[in-house]
Amino acid sequence: MTPELMEEGARRVSAYAALAARDKTESGGRAAAGGRPVVPGEVDVAHGRILYLDDVSVSFDGFRAINKLSLDIAPGELRCIIGPNGAGKTTMMDIITGKTRPDAGSVFFGSTIDLLRYKEAEIAGMGIGRKFQKPTVFEQLTVFENLELALKTDKRVPASVFFQASSEDRDRLAQVLRTIHLADSVNRQAGNLSHGQKQWLEIGMLLMQDPKLLLLDEPVAGMTDEETERTAELFLSLKGKHSLMVVEHDMSFIQAISEKVTVLHEGSVLAEGTLQQVQGDERVIEVYLGR
Numbered sequence: 001m002t003p004e005l006m007e008e009g010a011r012r013v014s015a016y017a018a019l020a021a022r023d024k025t026e027s028g029g030r031a032a033a034g035g036r037p038v039v040p041g042e043v044d045v046a047h048g049r050i051l052y053l054d055d056v057s058v059s060f061d062g063f064r065a066i067n068k069l070s071l072d073i074a075p076g077e078l079r080c081i082i083g084p085n086g087a088g089k090t091t092m093m094d095i096i097t098g099k100t101r102p103d104a105g106s107v108f109f110g111s112t113i114d115l116l117r118y119k120e121a122e123i124a125g126m127g128i129g130r131k132f133q134k135p136t137v138f139e140q141l142t143v144f145e146n147l148e149l150a151l152k153t154d155k156r157v158p159a160s161v162f163f164q165a166s167s168e169d170r171d172r173l174a175q176v177l178r179t180i181h182l183a184d185s186v187n188r189q190a191g192n193l194s195h196g197q198k199q200w201l202e203i204g205m206l207l208m209q210d211p212k213l214l215l216l217d218e219p220v221a222g223m224t225d226e227e228t229e230r231t232a233e234l235f236l237s238l239k240g241k242h243s244l245m246v247v248e249h250d251m252s253f254i255q256a257i258s259e260k261v262t263v264l265h266e267g268s269v270l271a272e273g274t275l276q277q278v279q280g281d282e283r284v285i286e287v288y289l290g291r
């Protein structure tokens with residue numbers, strides 16, 4: 001197992017532990033956030049936003065990677081984020097997931113959960129799943145075991161591959177297997193899957209935790225054309241049930257899945273609209289598409 005894989009495993013175990021600990025609090029996991037109670041499993045989307053960033057900035061050694069960034073995502077939306085290298089896309093995801101703390105601004109999950117008050121594992125436990133570019137599945141385990149490990153219940157804290165899944169868990173697992181096109185590969189060792197299949201499996205592992213918001217960083221990088229097409233179908237099938245934020249450089253993929261596209265440049269939103277609209281925007285052409 002590589003150090004990266006071990007780190008990712010530890011991150012997931014810690015997210016499951018945070019979930020379990022939260023469910024065991026006397027108040028049933030209620031915590032003050034923005035003056036209103038947070039009920040476990042509930043995100044207040046009454047104002048039509050599942051994610052809200054307002055005037056967020058962060059600097060690294062005096063360099064402003066994120067500069068007064070404001071952005072919001074509607075419940076069930078599939079939002080694509082594009083922008084040239086260094087635009088701040090990964091840093092934005094790092095801020096949402098609690099990996100990086102901004103110097104200024106607000107980041108809310110729904111209307112009431114102030115994400116800046118929580119640690120990375122707690123944010124993952126709240127239902128914000130993140131997929132990094134490189135697949136980090138457990139290569140020695142089968143497809144089934146990988147999904148089983150990711151199931152959202154405190155039975156597997158500490159993460160155990162030996163627990164007995166309930167029939168409800170098994171139904172869920174079967175449904176995720178179909179969604180990620182791996183129903184025929186359930187007993188294959190993950191290390192023997194193609195690159196695209198590993199990416200789907202990792203998405204499946206996130207889906208097992210029933211995330212409300214999924215952040216996906218360059219999900220089709222390195223995929224074959226056929227895998228890319230199937231991934232587009234997969235994302236379209238997730239839209240509505242989950243909210244998705246997808247960072248991608250592959251414009252044909254963006255075209256296949258996007259409704260609204262946000263263009264980041266120098267840490268701020270440069271343009272927003274349909275792909276056609278932003279592709280026709282002079283500022284976008286100048287800083288990005290025209291290069």
Ligand SMILES: Nc1ncnc2c1ncn2[C@@H]1O[C@H](COP(=O)(O)OP(=O)(O)OP(=O)(O)O)[C@@H](O)[C@H]1O
Binds near residue numbers: 086087088092
């Ligand atoms: N921890 C850090 N320390 C110093 N500089 C950083 C750090 N993280 C990011 N940066 C800088 O912030 C800027 C934004 O980086 P980021 O990785 O967010 O861009 P990106 O849009 O994701 O780029 P790419 O498309 O190449 O992945 C870059 O100039 C990068 O070098």
